[in-house]
Amino acid sequence: MALNPSLPLQALAELLPGLLSQAQVLAGVFDADDRLVWANAAFCEALAVVPGSHPTWAEMMRHCHATQRGTVINTDDFEAWLASAASRRGKLPYRQFETDLHDGRWILMTETVDERGWMLCLGSDVSDLARDHRELRVARDQAQRASLVDALTGMGNRSFVMTQLSQRLAGRLDTPLCVVMADLDHFKQINDSVGHAGGDAVLCDFARLLQQGIRRVDVCGRMGGEEFMAVLEGLSLSEAEQVMQRVLASVRASRPLASHPELSYRVSMGLAQAAPGEPAASLISRADAALYQAKRQGRDRCVLA
Numbered sequence: 001m002a003l004n005p006s007l008p009l010q011a012l013a014e015l016l017p018g019l020l021s022q023a024q025v026l027a028g029v030f031d032a033d034d035r036l037v038w039a040n041a042a043f044c045e046a047l048a049v050v051p052g053s054h055p056t057w058a059e060m061m062r063h064c065h066a067t068q069r070g071t072v073i074n075t076d077d078f079e080a081w082l083a084s085a086a087s088r089r090g091k092l093p094y095r096q097f098e099t100d101l102h103d104g105r106w107i108l109m110t111e112t113v114d115e116r117g118w119m120l121c122l123g124s125d126v127s128d129l130a131r132d133h134r135e136l137r138v139a140r141d142q143a144q145r146a147s148l149v150d151a152l153t154g155m156g157n158r159s160f161v162m163t164q165l166s167q168r169l170a171g172r173l174d175t176p177l178c179v180v181m182a183d184l185d186h187f188k189q190i191n192d193s194v195g196h197a198g199g200d201a202v203l204c205d206f207a208r209l210l211q212q213g214i215r216r217v218d219v220c221g222r223m224g225g226e227e228f229m230a231v232l233e234g235l236s237l238s239e240a241e242q243v244m245q246r247v248l249a250s251v252r253a254s255r256p257l258a259s260h261p262e263l264s265y266r267v268s269m270g271l272a273q274a275a276p277g278e279p280a281a282s283l284i285s286r287a288d289a290a291l292y293q294a295k296r297q298g299r300d301r302c303v304l305a
């Protein structure tokens with residue numbers, strides 16, 4: 001049969017689902033809300049997904065953990081594992097890692113994410129390949145992951161969020177990009193009144209609310225102490241401000257400690273939009289200056305640079 005070098009895109013689009021359905025390779029597509037919109041039989045079988053169903057990635061992982069099928073999840077605190085993994089999932093345009101399944105297979109999984117947050121997952125069975133160095137490779141993947149995670153909150157750490165910011169500043173064309181610096185108010189007093197462990201729980205509460213308040217394509221992380229940073233791409237300054245006002249409202253409503261049901265806390269924020277060609281350091285320093293203004297103006301607010 002002669003090769004048709006100029007197969008029209010539409011013909012290719014008609015061919016691909018059939019080919020992918022039969023493929024031994026695991027293939028699945030997640031939308032920007034991390035819901036599985038399409039998967040082939042190999043993917044459904046390996047990850048214990050009912051064919052034709054559309055669970056979110058979190059629901060898939062919950063199912064794997066509860067039924068001990070599909071992906072092996074080694075943790076004694078599943079909810080913390082899920083929150084931590086979700087906060088870093090889909091933030092890189094491409095990544096690959098090896099993962100094991102309850103049936104004993106090893107899968108080399110790749111994730112390709114487009115600028116809207118849609119993700120293509122392709123996985124190959126590598127059970128019989130390069131067994132010798134698998135432990136080493138898995139340990140390397142774990143160490144790489146740990147170096148980007150804040151141990152207390154499970155969200156990304158300074159290094160993670162700074163790398164994300166630099167990559168996004170370098171890669172963007174005309175898309176607006178905003179940086180938020182957030183700092184808990186009078187946090188020393190919270191530590192003094194409920195103890196260090198109580199203070200830790202408040203930090204985790206804010207990490208969760210910040211994470212919940214932003215979209216999957218955005219990133220946030222803990223810079224250290226009681227300071228956090230978020231990077232919002234594709235939103236104007238006023239849209240980013242609205243997002244943060246909602247986060248501040250959720251903070252005001254939160255009562256993070258069951259042992260101190262009356263305890264609430266507040267957060268101050270500084271928000272800056274990147275000027276064309278502006279380096280990360282200058283952008284952060286403008287957001288920091290706005291945060292300082294927020295503190296001076298009475299805290300519990302978001303000030304625009």
Ligand SMILES: Nc1nc2c(ncn2[C@@H]2O[C@H](COP(=O)(O)OP(=O)(O)OP(=O)(O)O)[C@@H](O)[C@H]2O)c(=O)[nH]1
Nearest residue numbers: 183184185186187188189191196197199200225226
């Ligand atoms: N529980 C807990 N406390 C921390 C952690 N890291 C830093 N802190 C405490 O956070 C407090 C920060 O205090 P300050 O920098 O004085 O700021 P603040 O009391 O929040 O006051 P403003 O920022 O001006 O509103 C210090 O008491 C630190 O010990 C942590 O991981 N856990």
